[in-house]
Amino acid sequence: MTPKWRLIVFFIGAAGIVCLFALVRAPVLRLNEFRNRYAQQINTRTFAERNVTDAVSAVNFDYRGFDTIGEEFILFVSVLGSLVLLRMAEERKDEILLDALDRKRDVGPSDATRLWILAMIAPKLVFGVYIVTHGQLTPGGGFQGGVILATAALILYLGEGFAVFRDVLSHTAIEVGEAAGAGAFVLIGMLAWFWRRPFLTNILPLGKSHELTSGGTMALISIATGLEVAAGFILLLYAFLQENLTIEGEE
């Protein structure tokens, strides 16, 4: 495709977007008055029905919990797919070992960087756990908190290199964590069957509002999602850094 044709295709698309914006002009320009009926229902009901203050988490983990199971398994399957694609061919291991020898000269991060990173890991973990466990109270939840937890592993690698990363985080444990997180979500959903209610019904006591234990199954689902997402992201990191593992493993 020549640049000229690319521009023409772009302008056709841009014209379409401008037309769409012209059609919905009214709600876009008066955003603060825009009211969606479903949003209004959710806003008025969540606090009264579920004792939770974050309507978005109530939708994600309760009213539309079944959709979230689908999303969670999208992540699960994509991590699995990446691991399959990135696994290393056996015959290439020797070659990479050679490569490792010339990489020995690489300069690591400075002491100041390492100290700063080590100091940041604990606050990061606390923040991640906070976001995961307060999903039903404040913005956030299992997904966002899970990625924050995974970035703690990332900065551990940035500061200390792969050897420490591998020693601290056992691959097997992370795999088990990911599977347990994904499985726990479904098991919490099945819990409702003991009370002869439909899948994913919120059957646990709803607790007092504004407290950590409010929202019944919501908090548990949030924690399960957090575990799954954090472990999934760390597994992806592992897969990308795996080449180094064989290098250092054989030295």
Added chain:
Amino acid sequence: MTFLQIGVLVLVALGGTILVFTRDAGAQPIVLSLFGLILALMFMIFQAPDVALSQIVVGAVGLPLMVLLAIAKLRRDEQFLKREKDRERKAQS
């Protein structure tokens, strides 16, 4: 619409344009990350803090990281293939 909202929309348009015109593969993930932060700011200003948080973790951390790691891996693969070819040439001569 308030001035804040208009301002952030202009920023998003500018950021998107700059991102499209970034041609260097090494710089793209960094620009993408910055653009992710601008998008997060936009969600925040349009009163969607949950989405803003997701956008920060995915758009500013997750996606650029995966792109960066994929580029690093591709470069290593290229090096490997090049060395393989050199060795073949040496074996022939």
